[in-house]
Amino acid sequence: MSWFIETCTSSLGKKYIMAVTGLLLGGFLLVHAAGNSSIFWGRNAFISYAVHLHSLGVLVNIFEVMLLAVFLVHVSTGLVLFLENRNTRPSRYQVERSAGGRTWGSRTMPYTGLVILAFLLLHLANFHFTDHDLPIADIVTPILSNPFYTLLYGIGMAALALHTSHGFWSLFQSLGINHPRYDRAIRFLAWLGCALIIGVFTCILLLMLLAGGSLQP
Amino acid sequence: MAGKKITITVKIWRQVGPETEGRFEEHRLEEIDPDMSFLEMLDVLNEKLTLAGRQPVAFDHDCREGICGMCGAVVDGIAHGPEEETTLCQLHMRHFRDGETICIEPFRARGFPLVRDLVVDRSAFDRIIQAGGYVSVNTGSARDGNTIPVAQNVAEQAMDAAACIGCGACVAACPNGAAMLFVSGKISQFALLPQGRPERGRRALAMVRAMDAEGFGNCGNERECEKVCPKGLSIRNIARLNREYLRAALMGDE
Numbered sequence: 287m288s289w290f291i292e293t294c295t296s297s298l299g300k301k302y303i304m305a306v307t308g309l310l311l312g313g314f315l316l317v318h319a320a321g322n323s324s325i326f327w328g329r330n331a332f333i334s335y336a337v338h339l340h341s342l343g344v345l346v347n348i349f350e351v352m353l354l355a356v357f358l359v360h361v362s363t364g365l366v367l368f369l370e371n372r373n374t375r376p377s378r379y380q381v382e383r384s385a386g387g388r389t390w391g392s393r394t395m396p397y398t399g400l401v402i403l404a405f406l407l408l409h410l411a412n413f414h415f416t417d418h419d420l421p422i423a424d425i426v427t428p429i430l431s432n433p434f435y436t437l438l439y440g441i442g443m444a445a446l447a448l449h450t451s452h453g454f455w456s457l458f459q460s461l462g463i464n465h466p467r468y469d470r471a472i473r474f475l476a477w478l479g480c481a482l483i484i485g486v487f488t489c490i491l492l493l494m495l496l497a498g499g500s501l502q503p
Numbered sequence: 504m505a506g507k508k509i510t511i512t513v514k515i516w517r518q519v520g521p522e523t524e525g526r527f528e529e530h531r532l533e534e535i536d537p538d539m540s541f542l543e544m545l546d547v548l549n550e551k552l553t554l555a556g557r558q559p560v561a562f563d564h565d566c567r568e569g570i571c572g573m574c575g576a577v578v579d580g581i582a583h584g585p586e587e588e589t590t591l592c593q594l595h596m597r598h599f600r601d602g603e604t605i606c607i608e609p610f611r612a613r614g615f616p617l618v619r620d621l622v623v624d625r626s627a628f629d630r631i632i633q634a635g636g637y638v639s640v641n642t643g644s645a646r647d648g649n650t651i652p653v654a655q656n657v658a659e660q661a662m663d664a665a666a667c668i669g670c671g672a673c674v675a676a677c678p679n680g681a682a683m684l685f686v687s688g689k690i691s692q693f694a695l696l697p698q699g700r701p702e703r704g705r706r707a708l709a710m711v712r713a714m715d716a717e718g719f720g721n722c723g724n725e726r727e728c729e730k731v732c733p734k735g736l737s738i739r740n741i742a743r744l745n746r747e748y749l750r751a752a753l754m755g756d757e
């Protein structure tokens with residue numbers, strides 16, 4: 287067991303944890319985006335998707351608990367890494383310049399992560415910890431047709447776009463998957479995953495803002 | 504043919520010792536030959552300081568031909584200065600403009616405590632190498648070079664990793680002060696070759712343990728290290744280190 291603890295607490299072990307949990311969370315986001323895209327087919331399609339999902343009963347609860355666990359591990363490991371890395375340079379450089387490796391995504395990882403965390407709390411308060419007497423479409427519509435919420439959700443999406451733009455590529459590197467043979471494929475897949483998730487959610491936001499009140503049945 | 508001489512201002516870090524406060528000092532240097540190396544420019548500065556009865560700037564150097572890994576400083580925010588795949592001793596003054604102000608700082612990282620001025624203590628690297636232990640090579644009279652077959656492409660990859668001169672620019676450039684590129688180069692050069700295979704698992708575990716103990720940071724895949732590496736080591740080596748360590752942690756037998 288000691289090897290397990292040593293591995294998990296080592297610098298590389300923490301990378302593996304971030305990579306594996308990041309991959310799982312990314313997978314969840316893809317499924318979540320695919321499910322929610324049923325709203326493009328109208329109010330009834332969306333409601334029936336939700337009803338089907340919840341007919342899985344206890345499976346949904348098990349899945350939620352697992353997702354929460356993965357999420358907490360990702361956030362807490364990320365925080366540990368952020369705090370540890372903060373004092374690895376005792377004095378700052380007078381001239382701080384990038385040699386060209388960093389991206390907007392990579393340099394903002396901890397901050398976008400925290401924005402996403404705040405966004406998720408709002409998102410759960412809006413749609414999860416709320417009265418579920420009404421059909422889901424009627425809970426979602428009044429909130430998301432409010433431009434104030436479009437703005438808040440837009441900020442959440444922007445943070446998610448930045449975070450995943452680095453994270454989806456980075457997780458492969460952390461797991462040791464980097465080879466000339468499939469370098470391009472991984473970069474493309476990482477980009478595609480990011481674009482799909484952000485694209486679908488942004489379209490839903492715009493749809494609800496512009497036509498939320500008059501969703502076709 | 505010698506180019507036109509230039510005048511520059513250096514803004515250089517001075518610090519008497521690890522415990523004292525450091526500060527920047529500005530010096531104007533005239534008649535700098537553009538064909539001079541960066542270290543020769545520092546020699547000119549030191550001559551000037553010495554003649555004025557002041558302490559010269561301490562900086563590390565040895566071969567001055569880009570192979571020993573002793574030199575290094577952060578020039579205008581970039582470790583080893585603006586030229587790619589170039590050590591500080593191989594950087595020439597022709598890459599700077601007449602009248603330019605150049606900011607020169609030591610490598611700053613928790614793993615590299617400052618000794619004086621631009622000199623930092625990089626012995627943490629030696630301790631990581633020591634932790635790596637030995638490689639099983641038969642001794643005795645010289646053996647036929649082809650007794651152990653190594654494919655050409657594998658030998659090339661091992662040589663690319665072994666090109667690391669241990670200068671520490673990767674640590675200096677890493678936003679997280681991590682030593683991953685250095686360690687990955689050392690791990691790769693042995694893990695790729697049959698001679699290094701027997702101890703590969705133990706080596707990966709021990710070197711990562713030593714790296715963490717020396718106070719280096721955690722890698723965030725920022726890729727700054729490979730951009731400043733004077734020997735052009737790729738982060739593919741870091742991916743290999745990640746594989747080697749994972750393999751050793753999961754399947755090692757010690």
Ligand code: FES
Nearest residue numbers: 567571572574592
């Ligand atoms: S002095 Fe040897 S590499 Fe620069």
